[in-house]
Amino acid sequence: MSDNTKYNQPKLTTEDVLAKLTNASPLQASRVLIDMELHDQRSSIDILEEIYKDFEAKEDVIDELVTPMGLSLLDSIITHKDLKLNRTGLTASRVWHEIKGFEYSKVAIATSSLSSKLQLEGLRETDPNKRGNVQAHKLTKHKENSTNSDGAIINEIDGDRLLRADEADSTLNAVNTDHLESADAYHRKFANNIFLTDKDMKIIVNHDDNLASISESQNKSKGAGSFSEINQKKIELEKRFKSGTASPKDRKKLDEINEKFSEGSLQEGIKLENKASKENLKKSQQAAVNNALNNKVEVLGKAGKQAAEQAGFQAIGHAVILFIKPLFYELNDAIKFGIDKGVGMGSTMEGLQFRFKRIAEYIKTEIIPTLVQGVKDLVSNFLKVLIEGILGLVTGLFKSLMRIVSEGFSALVGAFKILRKSEEEMSSAQKADAILKLFASTVVTFVVFYFESTIMSAIPNNFIKDIALALLSGVASTIVIYILDKADIFSTKAELRTKRVKDIFEMRIQQVKENTDAFEGASIEKLAKDRLQFRAISERMTNAIDNDDNVNSSISDLADFMHIDLKIKSTDDFMHLLSKQKTLVVN
Amino acid sequence: MGLFSWAASKCRSIKNAVSNVIDKVKETVSKVWNAFTGKYYTDEAEAIYDEINEKYKKSKIEYEDAVKIMGENIESKISHLNNFKSDIYQNHFKRFITIASRLHNVTVQGVPFAELFDDSILEIKNETGVSHKQDLFLIDFNKMGFLDTAGMILTLGFFSRKKAKESLEKVKQEQIRVNAEIEAMKSQQKKLAVIAESIDNVVEYFEQLIANYEALLARFEFGIQTQRFKKMSQADNVFELKLNFKHMPIVHIEEFQALFNLSIVLKQMATLGYLNAAGELIEDDKKAAVSLFEQAVALKVCA
Numbered sequence: 069m070s071d072n073t074k075y076n077q078p079k080l081t082t083e084d085v086l087a088k089l090t091n092a093s094p095l096q097a098s099r100v101l102i103d104m105e106l107h108d109q110r111s112s113i114d115i116l117e118e119i120y121k122d123f124e125a126k127e128d129v130i131d132e133l134v135t136p137m138g139l140s141l142l143d144s145i146i147t148h149k150d151l152k153l154n155r156t157g158l159t160a161s162r163v164w165h166e167i168k169g170f171e172y173s174k175v176a177i178a179t180s181s182l183s184s185k186l187q188l189e190g191l192r193e194t195d196p197n198k199r200g201n202v203q204a205h206k207l208t209k210h211k212e213n214s215t216n217s218d219g220a221i222i223n224e225i226d227g228d229r230l231l232r233a234d235e236a237d238s239t240l241n242a243v244n245t246d247h248l249e250s251a252d253a254y255h256r257k258f259a260n261n262i263f264l265t266d267k268d269m270k271i272i273v274n275h276d277d278n279l280a281s282i283s284e285s286q287n288k289s290k291g292a293g294s295f296s297e298i299n300q301k302k303i304e305l306e307k308r309f310k311s312g313t314a315s316p317k318d319r320k321k322l323d324e325i326n327e328k329f330s331e332g333s334l335q336e337g338i339k340l341e342n343k344a345s346k347e348n349l350k351k352s353q354q355a356a357v358n359n360a361l362n363n364k365v366e367v368l369g370k371a372g373k374q375a376a377e378q379a380g381f382q383a384i385g386h387a388v389i390l391f392i393k394p395l396f397y398e399l400n401d402a403i404k405f406g407i408d409k410g411v412g413m414g415s416t417m418e419g420l421q422f423r424f425k426r427i428a429e430y431i432k433t434e435i436i437p438t439l440v441q442g443v444k445d446l447v448s449n450f451l452k453v454l455i456e457g458i459l460g461l462v463t464g465l466f467k468s469l470m471r472i473v474s475e476g477f478s479a480l481v482g483a484f485k486i487l488r489k490s491e492e493e494m495s496s497a498q499k500a501d502a503i504l505k506l507f508a509s510t511v512v513t514f515v516v517f518y519f520e521s522t523i524m525s526a527i528p529n530n531f532i533k534d535i536a537l538a539l540l541s542g543v544a545s546t547i548v549i550y551i552l553d554k555a556d557i558f559s560t561k562a563e564l565r566t567k568r569v570k571d572i573f574e575m576r577i578q579q580v581k582e583n584t585d586a587f588e589g590a591s592i593e594k595l596a597k598d599r600l601q602f603r604a605i606s607e608r609m610t611n612a613i614d615n616d617d618n619v620n621s622s623i624s625d626l627a628d629f630m631h632i633d634l635k636i637k638s639t640d641d642f643m644h645l646l647s648k649q650k651t652l653v654v655n
Numbered sequence: 656m657g658l659f660s661w662a663a664s665k666c667r668s669i670k671n672a673v674s675n676v677i678d679k680v681k682e683t684v685s686k687v688w689n690a691f692t693g694k695y696y697t698d699e700a701e702a703i704y705d706e707i708n709e710k711y712k713k714s715k716i717e718y719e720d721a722v723k724i725m726g727e728n729i730e731s732k733i734s735h736l737n738n739f740k741s742d743i744y745q746n747h748f749k750r751f752i753t754i755a756s757r758l759h760n761v762t763v764q765g766v767p768f769a770e771l772f773d774d775s776i777l778e779i780k781n782e783t784g785v786s787h788k789q790d791l792f793l794i795d796f797n798k799m800g801f802l803d804t805a806g807m808i809l810t811l812g813f814f815s816r817k818k819a820k821e822s823l824e825k826v827k828q829e830q831i832r833v834n835a836e837i838e839a840m841k842s843q844q845k846k847l848a849v850i851a852e853s854i855d856n857v858v859e860y861f862e863q864l865i866a867n868y869e870a871l872l873a874r875f876e877f878g879i880q881t882q883r884f885k886k887m888s889q890a891d892n893v894f895e896l897k898l899n900f901k902h903m904p905i906v907h908i909e910e911f912q913a914l915f916n917l918s919i920v921l922k923q924m925a926t927l928g929y930l931n932a933a934g935e936l937i938e939d940d941k942k943a944a945v946s947l948f949e950q951a952v953a954l955k956v957c958a
Binding site: 098 | 748755759760761762763764765776777780781782783786820821824825827828831832834835836838839841842843845846849850852853854856857859860863864866867870871874900901905906908909910911912913915916917918919920922923924927928929930931
């Protein structure tokens with residue numbers, strides 16, 4: 069359950085009360101006591117409202133129901149007997165973690181996730197800086213091919229004439245062959261890809277498409293970085309000059325960049341860079357799929373009889389998981405913020421259509437292009453069918469809501485029985501799992517019926533059918549649970565809310581009781597002690613007065629008791645004061 | 656007669672049986688009806704609502720009475736303390752200055768602090784009573800028109816049941832909240848009792864110390880007078896009023912010292928607020944302080 073600390077009452081212990089009273093003069097006891105808080109000043113109505121608000125936040129529904137459901141769905145895909153994605157180091161929880169972090173604005177990562185994450189990270193040690201990654205002979209060849217008849221080489225970013233190192237007179241006109249996407253950057257991206265061999269990567273990174281002639285000084289500035297990084301730096305420096313916050317060092321840096329890169333050359337460099345990087349990706353994918361299909365690589369180091377087919381299946385499996393990300397993102401988002409309101413739509417159907425359109429768009433622009441023909445065809449067909457299927461399913465579910473509710477009544481009763489079980493009996497994950505299975509037997513029958521008769525026949529492969537059904541049942545169950553939660557037929561929400569209100573207020577009441585007991589016990593004891601102590605002092609004082617004894621020691625005790633600092637402690641002090649001051653001042 | 660009476664009694668018993676059956680049917684029907692519409696939820700809610708209202712009212716009256724009694728009690732003590740304070744300045748300090756002036760000039764700074772009693776500091780802030788019924792009950796079966804009833808039947812009692820159940824839960828939550836309010840009131844009553852007790856202590860401090868101060872002053876005055884007589888009998892100039900402290904027996908110097916220090920303690924006590932810092936300076940006492948000071952200066956001039 070969520071955090072209760074914000075509803076806590078202040079805590080007051082006997083020790084606190086005693087310490088506060090002991091530190092103050094007994095004369096101030098009443099004020100100290102008044103200032104002690106036995107309960108906070110928050111109005112109970114405000115607290116009730118806050119509990120309501122917390123309750124509406126819905127995080128719990130997602131965590132308690134959707135997460136285990138998503139996990140079991142992913143698990144069924146990952147451990148599917150034909151796909152065996154689990155062998156590639158993929159786990160349901162890892163994928164779920166990625167799904168939870170999914171955002172459309174971060175789609176740029178998707179491409180790299182195909183290259184690095186998807187292609188099974190951690191299976192191979194990466195060594196991006198290895199010298200062997202650069203093939204010198206190819207660089208030389210590139211230089212030879214680019215040399216003009218007069219022996220000069222044209223700088224590909226600024227059009228200047230460059231010469232070979234032995235003929236050039238400075239780094240400014242000496243030619244360097246630059247890796248547009250640096251070998252370092254490329255290897256960082258692809259070295260984890262088990263479908264790519266070292267040789268593939270070397271060929272791609274040293275390919276003519278990835279090489280360009282630039283001056284040595286330019287190349288030194290760039291290092292393992294990129295033209296866009298230099299450009300970024302330039303813009304930043306210029307901004308600093310405009311705002312007047314630049315240092316002399318900044319001036320030097322900017323001058324250096326301007327000296328090396330003439331007007332427009334960085335833009336040209338960036339253009340080449342982007343093109344090369346795209347080419348590299350394309351080549352890598354092609355190589356990866358060729359390898360996968362031609363059984364060139366040993367998946368997970370296991371050269372296998374089934375490896376070829378396996379790798380192909382796995383590529384499809386990964387693509388499916390890529391697809392699940394936006395799908396679950398939409399489901400989570402819809403549950404949290406409402407199917408329609410979450411995306412600013414007027415009705416549930418509009419909201420659904422918007423959401424699925426968004427998924428389709430994402431798949432079209434971000435997933436499909438990263439796949440290669442063959443896999444691409446299969447996946448795009450599959451996804452098209454699946455999205456249509458889900459849309460139809462959801463529409464069907466909403467249309468036959470009453471039928472589901474009535475037919476699934478026994479399942480519902482069962483589900484609530486499960487929900488009511490205590491934590492010790494059944495964890496929330498177990499509950500969700502049990503409910504999922506329960507619904508699988510009711511709702512999903514309906515779904516399967518619907519699909520088998522319509523779309524499923526269009527899907528060829530057996531395992532794809534399994535995945536499709538797993539996905540659909542997951543989505544269907546989530547939606548049904550969402551609807552149940554919204555409809556709240558048995559007002560369980562209200563009941564749960566009461567339970568929460570009860571927990572919190574009981575905790576607060578208990579604390580007030582404890583505080584009051586501590587306050588009462590400690591202060592009454594301390595007050596009684598004070599009274600006795602004072603009476604003893606006062607009695608000594610009275611006796612001394614009556615018996616013509618010296619009263620001063622009892623007055624000094626009294627002052628100590630009341631935390632009053634007397635300057636005159638002895639009769640000598642007093643005599644001294646009398647002789648020094650014409651008027652004594654009582655202050 | 657026999658036959659008639661038999662028939663009559665048979666009739667009666669049949670009639671009774673029938674009416675019993677009708678009652679039974681009525682009862683059963685109403686039970687089913689209430690379950691169907693969810694009315695039994697609101698019935699329960701009504702019962703709880705009445706109960707919390709009753710409980711809250713009782714606690715509130717108890718609390719208010721307690722606050723009133725204890726407030727009055729504390730208020731009277733505070734006014735008692737205020738009297739002590741001005742008494743200390745107006746009588747006791749005045750007397751001390753006069754007596755001491757035979758020996759040495761004394762002034763007292765400051766003015767007594769008259770504390771204002773504000774009972775709001777004894778009350779709970781942000782206290783909220785039982786919410787209004789219409790804020791808790793989402794449905795009222797007693798105020799249902801024909802259309803509402805028809806709608807209820809058509810929707811299989813779905814919505815009325817839900818609303819009734821939610822009303823019940825709301826009332827249950829209100830019950831829990833009101834319990835917390837009642838607990839706060841109980842706690843406050845205990846707090847007030849302890850505060851009243853702490854004020855009792857202060858009252859006792861004042862009483863005892865003022866008594867001791869008076870006794871000590873009397874002892875000191877007697878000593879000074881004795882010394883004056885002694886001095887007068889020895890001296891030629893009977894108008895020489897000031898005594899030289901250096902020639903005084905140490906016991907009187909010790910008394911003077913004790914009175915001086917005890918005055919400091921009493922001055923602290925008289926210028927302090929005991930419940931909070933809110934209060935006002937007593938105008939008359941301010942004047943009195945000035946006049947005390949002037950008196951002291953005048954005596955000095957005399958001496």
